[in-house]
Structure formats: structure tokens, C-alpha cells
Amino acid sequence: MIRFYLIDDHPAIRKGIQSMIQNIPEFSLVGEASSAEEAIADFSFKKIDILISDLVLPGQNGLVAFEKLKVIQPHAKVVFLTMMKDWDFVKKAYLSGAYGYIPKDSDTEYIETSIREIISGKKIFPEEILSILPIGSEWEEIRSKLQDLSKREREILELIAKGNLNREIAEKLGISIRTVEGHRSNLIEKLSLNSAQSLVRLAAKLFG
Structure with a gap:
């Protein structure tokens, strides 16, 4: 049933x-x-x-x-x-x-x-x-990892996609710049990326 x-x-x-x-x-x-x-x-x-x-x-x-x-x-x-x-x-x-x-x-x-x-x-x-979604085994793996992100990490990823810098993200979310930097580092690790630049590129593809 x-x-x-x-x-x-x-x-x-x-x-x-x-x-x-x-x-x-x-x-x-x-x-x-x-x-x-x-x-x-x-x-x-x-x-x-x-x-x-x-x-x-x-x-x-x-x-x-x-x-x-x-x-x-x-x-x-x-x-x-x-x-x-x-x-x-x-x-x-x-x-x-x-x-x-x-x-x-x-x-x-x-x-x-x-x-x-x-x-x-x-x-x-x-x-x-x-036609605009990331499709394929590589993207399915990333999509699966996205589901493990916290609500705040997803918020920051979406703000990164819109071109916001750490200071702007901190102001919009009411948190410190150091906290934003910590979340960025966690995102790079959780999404198995190798640099801040790759995080920006991925965010743009997902939410840009």
C-alpha cells in the first residue's frame, strides 16, 4: 500500500x-x-x-x-x-x-x-x-550533497550565487564576517570542492 x-x-x-x-x-x-x-x-x-x-x-x-x-x-x-x-x-x-x-x-x-x-x-x-537543470551522475552526486547542507549554508550558497561578498552576506544575515568565512569553508568541504573559486562557480550554476 x-x-x-x-x-x-x-x-x-x-x-x-x-x-x-x-x-x-x-x-x-x-x-x-x-x-x-x-x-x-x-x-x-x-x-x-x-x-x-x-x-x-x-x-x-x-x-x-x-x-x-x-x-x-x-x-x-x-x-x-x-x-x-x-x-x-x-x-x-x-x-x-x-x-x-x-x-x-x-x-x-x-x-x-x-x-x-x-x-x-x-x-x-x-x-x-x-533544459536548465544540472543533469547527470556528477550533478546527482552534488544534488545529494546539497540535501546535507544546513539551512544557513544553503542561504549563504544562494547569496554567493548572486555575487554577494562576505561582508554583504554578513550584513544581510546579521552574522559576523568570520562566521560567513567559516560557512564558506564548510561548504567547500561538504561539496568536495578544492577552492573558493570553484564554490562560486558551482553556486552560480545551481542558483544563478
């Missing part, structure tokens, strides 16, 4: 996905929520195999729920069912370890087929994203 959890603030969308899940014998809906905050409160009490979530939610976004679920139930796969076409945001979802992005206006057959492929381990993203 594949256990699903659904997050969407539109009751009609939740009802449609719920109906699809309930019509498939090997699928089971174990919970649903209208916000990330509501869902996160459930994550410690319900076993989840697949989280289906919108990216845009009232309050915290779907990526926040995703990050929390990864900590509590690391085996769970996450697919975003959304109308958002902010490719930088969708790219961030991919690099965080999401398994799929499915447009909300997709027909039920496509959604079911995509979910079955995701269950089998395949990642489902539109061509517009795949």
Missing part, C-alpha cells in the same frame, strides 16, 4: 486528488491539509510514502513542508502539484530533492501515470526545467 498525504488550500483540488487516490486499490490517503503548518503537525504521527503539495500556500510555502518532512520521514518522496511557473523556485525544489513537478491543469491520467513513475524512482519535471 502506497500512503499519500496531500497539501492544497483549494478544497476542489484536494477533492479531485482524493478521488483519484481512493479509486486505486494500492493507494491510500492518510491525511490532507490546507497549509504547510497544518501538515507539519501531522508528519510525526502519519507514515507517508508520497507527499503531494502545492508550492504556493497560505503562510509558509510547500518547500517548507518538504524540508520538514525530509527530516522526519527521509524515505518519503515529494511531488509538487502546482500552477507556479517560477522556474527558479521549481529548480530549487529539484535541487532540494523533490521527485516531481506536475501542472495542476494536467488530466487525471497524466497525474496518475506521473505518480506511478515517481513511485518507481523516476523524476518528473517539465522540459523547460530539465
Whole structure:
């Protein structure tokens, strides 16, 4: 039995996905929520195999729920069912370890087929994203390492990608320059890089 959890603030969308899940014998809906905050409160009490979530939610976004679920139930796969076409945001979802992005206006057959492929381990993203994403075994290894970074390390990596210097990063995050330097050193080590320049190049490729 594949256990699903659904997050969407539109009751009609939740009802449609719920109906699809309930019509498939090997699928089971174990919970649903209208916000990330509501869902996160459930994550410690319900076993989840697949989280289906919108990216845009009232309050915290779907990526926040995703990050929390990864900590509590690391085996769970996450697919975003959304109308958002902010490719930088969708790219961030991919690099965080999401398994799929499915447009909300997709027909039920496509959604079911995509979910079955995701269950089998395949990642489902539109061509517009795949054309700009780092793909291949080398990048998959880096993407895996990215998931081991702390929230602060990811923030600093994204700021590096935007061309910020240590002083600017320190001012924006309210931390000391020495702390930023320490995080940079940790990033170089965790991402198996050999220099500060290689860190800047990688950050630009990932988040530039």
C-alpha cells in the first residue's frame, strides 16, 4: 500500500486528488491539509510514502513542508502539484530533492501515470526545467550533497550565487564576517570542492 498525504488550500483540488487516490486499490490517503503548518503537525504521527503539495500556500510555502518532512520521514518522496511557473523556485525544489513537478491543469491520467513513475524512482519535471537543470551522475552526486547542507549554508550558497561578498552576506544575515568565512569553508568541504573559486562557480550554476 502506497500512503499519500496531500497539501492544497483549494478544497476542489484536494477533492479531485482524493478521488483519484481512493479509486486505486494500492493507494491510500492518510491525511490532507490546507497549509504547510497544518501538515507539519501531522508528519510525526502519519507514515507517508508520497507527499503531494502545492508550492504556493497560505503562510509558509510547500518547500517548507518538504524540508520538514525530509527530516522526519527521509524515505518519503515529494511531488509538487502546482500552477507556479517560477522556474527558479521549481529548480530549487529539484535541487532540494523533490521527485516531481506536475501542472495542476494536467488530466487525471497524466497525474496518475506521473505518480506511478515517481513511485518507481523516476523524476518528473517539465522540459523547460530539465533544459536548465544540472543533469547527470556528477550533478546527482552534488544534488545529494546539497540535501546535507544546513539551512544557513544553503542561504549563504544562494547569496554567493548572486555575487554577494562576505561582508554583504554578513550584513544581510546579521552574522559576523568570520562566521560567513567559516560557512564558506564548510561548504567547500561538504561539496568536495578544492577552492573558493570553484564554490562560486558551482553556486552560480545551481542558483544563478
